[in-house]
Amino acid sequence: MDQLKWEEKYSLITKDLAEWLGDEKLKAILKERDLKIYWGTATTGKPHIGYFVPMIKIADFLRAGAEVTILFADLHAYLDNMKAPWELLELRTQYYEAIIKSMLKSIDVPLDKLKFVKGTDYQLSKEYTLDVYRLSSIVTEHDAKKAGAEVVKQIANPLLSGLMYPGLQALDEEYLKVDAQFGGVDQRKIFTFSEKYLPSMGYEKRIHLMNPMIPGLAGAKMSSSEEDSKIDLLDNAASVKKKLKKAFCEPGNITDNGLLSFSKSVLFPLLKDDEKYLVPRSAEFGGDITFGNYEDLESSFAKQEIHPGDLKGAVEVYINRVLDPIRKEFANDGKLKSLTSKAYPPPQKQKPQPVADEVVPSRLDIRVGKIVEVERHPDADSLYVEKIDLGEESGPRTIVSGLVNYVPIEEMKDRMVVVLANLKPANLRGVASHGMVLCASVDEPVRAVEPLRPPVNSKAGDKVIVEGYESGTPDEVLNPKKKVWEKLQVDLVVNGSGIACWSGNPLLTPSNENLIADKLRNVSIK
Numbered sequence: 001m002d003q004l005k006w007e008e009k010y011s012l013i014t015k016d017l018a019e020w021l022g023d024e025k026l027k028a029i030l031k032e033r034d035l036k037i038y039w040g041t042a043t044t045g046k047p048h049i050g051y052f053v054p055m056i057k058i059a060d061f062l063r064a065g066a067e068v069t070i071l072f073a074d075l076h077a078y079l080d081n082m083k084a085p086w087e088l089l090e091l092r093t094q095y096y097e098a099i100i101k102s103m104l105k106s107i108d109v110p111l112d113k114l115k116f117v118k119g120t121d122y123q124l125s126k127e128y129t130l131d132v133y134r135l136s137s138i139v140t141e142h143d144a145k146k147a148g149a150e151v152v153k154q155i156a157n158p159l160l161s162g163l164m165y166p167g168l169q170a171l172d173e174e175y176l177k178v179d180a181q182f183g184g185v186d187q188r189k190i191f192t193f194s195e196k197y198l199p200s201m202g203y204e205k206r207i208h209l210m211n212p213m214i215p216g217l218a219g220a221k222m223s224s225s226e227e228d229s230k231i232d233l234l235d236n237a238a239s240v241k242k243k244l245k246k247a248f249c250e251p252g253n254i255t256d257n258g259l260l261s262f263s264k265s266v267l268f269p270l271l272k273d274d275e276k277y278l279v280p281r282s283a284e285f286g287g288d289i290t291f292g293n294y295e296d297l298e299s300s301f302a303k304q305e306i307h308p309g310d311l312k313g314a315v316e317v318y319i320n321r322v323l324d325p326i327r328k329e330f331a332n333d334g335k336l337k338s339l340t341s342k343a344y345p346p347p348q349k350q351k352p353q354p355v356a357d358e359v360v361p362s363r364l365d366i367r368v369g370k371i372v373e374v375e376r377h378p379d380a381d382s383l384y385v386e387k388i389d390l391g392e393e394s395g396p397r398t399i400v401s402g403l404v405n406y407v408p409i410e411e412m413k414d415r416m417v418v419v420l421a422n423l424k425p426a427n428l429r430g431v432a433s434h435g436m437v438l439c440a441s442v443d444e445p446v447r448a449v450e451p452l453r454p455p456v457n458s459k460a461g462d463k464v465i466v467e468g469y470e471s472g473t474p475d476e477v478l479n480p481k482k483k484v485w486e487k488l489q490v491d492l493v494v495n496g497s498g499i500a501c502w503s504g505n506p507l508l509t510p511s512n513e514n515l516i517a518d519k520l521r522n523v524s525i526k
Helices: 007-013 024-034 047-062 072-080 086-106 128-136 141-147 158-177 185-197 238-246 260-272 294-302 309-333 334-342 484-489
Strands: 019-021 038-042 065-073 114-120 180-184 209-213 277-279 289-291 366-376 385-391 397-399 416-420 424-428 431-433 439-442 448-451 463-466 492-496 501-503 505-506 523-526
Touching: 007 024, 007 047, 007 114, 019 024, 019 185, 019 277, 024 209, 038 047, 038 072, 038 385, 047 086, 047 180, 047 209, 047 309, 065 072, 065 086, 065 158, 072 086, 072 158, 086 114, 086 309, 128 158, 141 158, 141 185, 158 501, 180 185, 185 209, 238 309, 260 277, 260 294, 260 309, 277 309, 289 294, 309 334, 397 431, 424 439, 484 501
Parallel strands: 038 065, 038 180, 065 114, 180 209
Antiparallel strands: 019 209, 277 289, 366 385, 366 416, 366 463, 385 397, 424 431, 439 448, 439 523, 463 505, 492 501, 492 523, 501 505
16 A cells, blocks of 8 residues: 555545545645545444445555544534434443444444544534634624534524534644545535634634435435435345435436446445356346446446336345344344443334424325416516316316416416415405415525425325324314414525425425425525
8 A cells, every 4th residue: 555656645535525625735744654544434424335435435545555543423423413412422422433433344344444533522522612703703603504504403593503513614624634524525614614614713614525326215315314315234134225215216216326336336336356247037038247447337328228126126235235233233232232222212102292373294185296287467567367176076176376477478377386275365466375386485595486396206186294193183274373474484495405394394295205396406485
């Protein structure tokens, strides 16, 4: 390893990254010595198979002779909307350390070349705390909120803890004494925040290395908080099969395909030198087929030569092969089994009974609708008058929407939309409106509005529920005096993955699919 030239180390470090900042500095350091890198992970939900993506890259860093520090960011986990309760913080940090070490061993990454650090080991020191105060005196609320937009859980009324998060991550670079920080491309805003503010404190600007983000099983970003989007590292073979069966895998679609992305980023790099990627197929469909590189697999799937079911079968075999050593280690070690159950206790099954007039999202009658007619309002330049089919025997409803300045009329015709159907009818400039088209909306820095998009297989009249609030009956008409809609609307947002949520819980159609905003992120739904 020491015999590698600096150019070879540079190639290994930057291989397959989505982006890196500080290229000249990176080259200059490698000409003189090996790089010092840190990768941090907030100890929140259970790590999933997506964590193999940074692990594969950490193996590249080690092959390039880099000194790598893995930070278990326990304090960050608490600050991010208390995703890790204080009383579970230490247990979850222990779990993360155990499971990540097990992952690294399963793919033959030597642990003796890694340094493991816990955030609270130094983040509670006098020096670090004083630097947090110093940083808070120069960071604007705008910059702090913007930096955390893709990483910190977004809520209608942001907590101060979430605004502190990017600053602490920036200071970690100085206190870990590294040259570079590694993370996903979703961390980019935090990285540029660090590059802006650390020099203002007299500290060095670091290099930033960014991995591409791979889609989850549902098609959006893989997330610990979205159960169906990921496979847990301790999931048994039956659970892996069940989740892969439900995974989004549209024939010929190579863009939003978590199975292809995982194959590219993890499974192909883990193949032995003389091994090829095997896709098992029955004889009637041509028999087994192998691929020597990812590009050929992608091309074959794009041409629909590989059926989604066959790809799922191949990925299932390889995932189980990777997970087996981890599952066995935890199954055979009583201390690890106990740690898992204590760090992630099962949720309480018994839910409190709803009280009369409780303001819960099940009171909203949200449905998928199809615009069958649309015209400009005769007396209001900014309004459309639409006839929207909501699957009712009485026929399409008339609904007035202020979308003229945001969606061309030709794009409104035959469009599938999401409608709040139990508002009290309102007279808008002489036309009675019997509902509201729900849209992602932001006022600053430039006002933008985008109708939510139902999944492609939706039908007019499909009911939309909020996950976790499936029971309950919508009000026949929301009483405007009790402001039920207004109270619920403040927690309706489009998250960083473009998924419509209420208080962090996704809105789902009968097919258990998400409502999406194609462009806007981390904004309100109105």
